[in-house]
Amino acid sequence: MPKSREPQRVRIEDVAEWAGVSIATVSRVLNKTGRVTEETAELVREAVEELGYVPHAAARGLASRKTNTLGIIFPEIAGLFFSALLRGIEAYVAENGYQPLLYSTQGKKLSRHNPLPLNEGNCDGLIIFTDSLDESYLRQLHERGFPMVILHRTPPEGVNIPCITFENKQGARQMMEHLLGVHGYRRIAFLGAEGVEDSTWRELGYREALAAYDVSFGLIGNGKFLEPAARHVVQGWLADGIVPEAIFAADDESARGAIAAIQESGRTVPQEIAVVGFDDTLLAQYWSPPLTTVRAPIEEAGRAAAAQLIRLIRTGQADPLTLLPTELIIRRSCGCPVRNSGR
Amino acid sequence: MPKSREPQRVRIEDVAEWAGVSIATVSRVLNKTGRVTEETAELVREAVEELGYVPHAAARGLASRKTNTLGIIFPEIAGLFFSALLRGIEAYVAENGYQPLLYSTQGKKLSRHNPLPLNEGNCDGLIIFTDSLDESYLRQLHERGFPMVILHRTPPEGVNIPCITFENKQGARQMMEHLLGVHGYRRIAFLGAEGVEDSTWRELGYREALAAYDVSFGLIGNGKFLEPAARHVVQGWLADGIVPEAIFAADDESARGAIAAIQESGRTVPQEIAVVGFDDTLLAQYWSPPLTTVRAPIEEAGRAAAAQLIRLIRTGQADPLTLLPTELIIRRSCGCPVRNSGR
DNA sequence: GGTAAAAATGTAAGCGCTTACATTCTAGCT
DNA sequence: AGCTAGAATGTAAGCGCTTACATTTTTACC
Known part of the structure; x- marks a missing residue:
């Protein structure tokens, strides 16, 4: 035939x-x-x-040893945070004649034994988002001289991979100042995500502020940066009779979960328990009540990551650390009176 | 040196x-x-x-004429719709030993003169999302025998590219039945997005339902599936003294904009004007009021697209049309009393 | 018109793999 | 021991490009 x-x-x-x-x-x-x-x-x-x-892209890449493609490694594809980040990356990258190639590890941690499908063969450099590669693998790639930048994670010791992150501690600190100083709350709980570096830094800001105000109350829950998990944690607290004055959720999704749990229990936010978040994604301004949060310039982070990577590829040089400033967004969920919608 | x-x-x-x-x-x-x-x-x-x-992926691809990569073309990277779709694609694709490679056209329409960076060189097939490729280019690719499936768009005439879409007309019809039949509204406006095929079908459902109920009132605005644009349109209506009983927004973002415009004008939703949406993304259950909408199985659509494409690559065959059913989600914004949160 | 330098174009050697085909080795026979 | 089928491995020809270098053509100038 x-x-x-x-x-x-x-x-x-x-x-x-x-x-x-x-x-x-x-x-x-x-x-x-x-x-x-x-x-x-x-x-x-x-x-x-x-x-x-x-x-034929592959042939061209093989012959010229350039692909004009940047690999982007994500732990998973979800939510507005991801969208915004990607938008920033994409915009910058396109302007500079590259195209982004995405790969999501879907929670799996990649190592030498389970290596990345993205490498010299199909991209000229890598933007690595959080904790999806294990340390020795990261080190190996770096030693091979493969250009990479890391988002939201400090590189392992001795490996100087450029890193882009937010002023997490600082932002958390500011939020805590607001809660402690303006509102006078003392019993403030923290809802983080274990093992997530962003969360760890925010937690540090939380602790430092507490210490600065001589507050001994401290309550830390693991909301995993997921709405259901956070909701569950807060439900548990309330069921156990632990009722803080305020909950500082280390991201907006957890804040959403906290608010849901509180409202389900028949309590009101912020009158009985204030809730604040971090990131300012998720249309948080439209919630009821509108969420007080820390705005992280996510899109900007994407742009910065792309910029550093392209610079690294072209010149071999890049800033070791890019810290992006955060901004306190006061809305209603912290207990402040209406002022502006935070648009 | x-x-x-x-x-x-x-x-x-x-x-x-x-x-x-x-x-x-x-x-x-x-x-x-x-x-x-x-x-x-x-x-x-x-x-x-x-x-x-x-x-080396490129070398391997060149020698074996397979890349184990699927190209995914999006008009732009934004919002929860995209995330969900991608999640569906990614999950299925990974299970089948492929990796997805994303490319966003960022609004630019690609043609033969401005061709896709994704082709035989770096992927084995394409998932094309909406209107990002012009017709003759699509036809050309198809004639080359390159495997493709299309999401949310009927292929040009004579080109039998497998297509995956929602029961848009049907879903809109159902929603309209609810608005007309259960609530008895007659002055119902429609907020669509010109040139977006999904929107066109939903509009058809809207019109048909109106006709079926012998309603002569019809008002159609172009909210572009964007919150600000939709808000603006509704602001215009209200300013002109046009006050419908209900607004059927063809996606949730427009619904958000409509609600914002109405509330800004000092009116209440749903008491004075009901608003309903389409898609059930965006945490619409948490809005105030919680949004009545039509749930589109977005993630499922991604999975289906991937499934058809892989089948096409492997066997040369695929279903010409996959229609995914929608589901009416009744919450509060249509005027219904509290029943369940729609979780 | 002749010549040399510059410009335009062509030739061919890879890039790092896969794979058809050739070769060598092994084992099971007689 | 000698022979052979089949298993194991090796050899080498591309895959479709880029690019160093070779060659030819043009231009400019004496």
Whole structure:
């Protein structure tokens, strides 16, 4: 049985033949490398158009050892945080002639034994988002000289991979100042995510502020940065008769969970328990009550990561640490009176 | 000046040498193709481990004409809709040994003159999301025999590309039945997005329902599926003294905008104007009032798209049309009394 | 018109793999 | 021991490009 018509791929050779030139010339026209008479160039372009030629990315990458692609490693694809980050990356990357290639580890931790599908073969550099690669693997990649930047995670010791993160501690500190200083709350609980570095820093800000105000009350729950988990934790507290004056959720999703748990218990936010968050995603301004939170410039972080990576690829240099400032967004859930919608 | 230490890439040749075998054997072990003694295989695996060898994806792709990668084309990266879809795709694709490669057109419409960076060179097939490719380009790709599926858009005439979409008209119809039949509303406005196919179908459902109930009132605004645009449209209506009994927003973001505009005008939802949406994303259950909407199985759509594409790649066959059912989610914004939170 | 430098184009050697085919080895026969 | 089928492994030809270098053509100038 004859194989069903295998649609012939158009190759550079076909273009060359059509235009009556050599493949080298075609390549030169396409890549604008080397000089070619305008006449010939036009002829080649016509051939490309006529035949519908599209260069084969893999072949090109193999031959030139560049892919013009940046790999982006995410632990999972979810939520607005991710969207915003990606938007920032994408915008910057596109402006600079690269295309982003995404890979999500879906919770699996990658190591040398379970290596990344993204490597020199298909991208020129990597943006690594949080904790998805184990330390020795990260180190190995880095030693190979593969350009990488890390988002929201300090690189392992001795490995100087550029890092982009928020002023987490500082932001948390500010929020706590507001809760402690303006509202006078003392019994403030913290809802973090164990093992997530952002959360750890925010927690540190929380602790420091508490210490600064000489408050001995401290309550820390693991809301895993997920609404259901956070809701569950707070339900547990309330059931056990532990009723803080305020809950500082280390991200907006946890805040959402906390509010749900409190409201389900028949209590009101912020009158009985205030709740504040971190990130300012999730349309938090539309919640009831509108959420007081710390705005993290997520999109900006994406842009910064892309910028550092491209710089690293091109010049071999990049800033070891980029710290992005956060901003306190006061709405209603902390107990403040209406002022502005925080738009 | 000597070039700074160029870190040598480990190639299959190095592995072969270390293990004392030929590169063909290494390849066979790695791809589990052809027979190799367990002894030799083990030796090769040791070499791989020892040297930290990772195959070069481009070279592999070039030689084998397979990339195990699926390209996913999005108009833009934004919102929860996208996240959910991607999650569905990613889950299915990963289970089947592929990895997704994303490309966002950022609003630009791609054509033959501005071709896709994703092609035979770096992926084995394409999932195309809405209107990001022009018709003749789509046709050309299809004629080349490149496997593709389309999400939320009917393929151009004569081109039988498998298509995955929601029961948009049906879902809109159901919602309208609720508004017309249960609540008895007659002055119902529609907030769509011009040129978006999903919106067009939903609008058709809206019109049909109106006709079925012999309602002559009809008001259609272009909210562009964006909160600010929708808000603006509704502000305009209200300012002009046009006050419908209900607004059917063709997606949740527009619904959000409509609610905002109404509330800003000092009116209440749903008492004075009811608002309903479509998609059930965006934590719509937490809004104030909780949004009555049509749930579209977004994640399921992603999964279905991936499934069809992989089937197409492997067998050359796929279902021409996959229609995913929607579900009416009654909450409060339509005027219904509290029943359940729609969790 | 002749010559040399510059410009334009062509030739061919890879890039790091897979894989068809060739070769060598092993084991089971006679 | 000698022979052979089958298993194990090796050899080498590409995959479709880029690019260093070789060659040819043009231009500018004497």
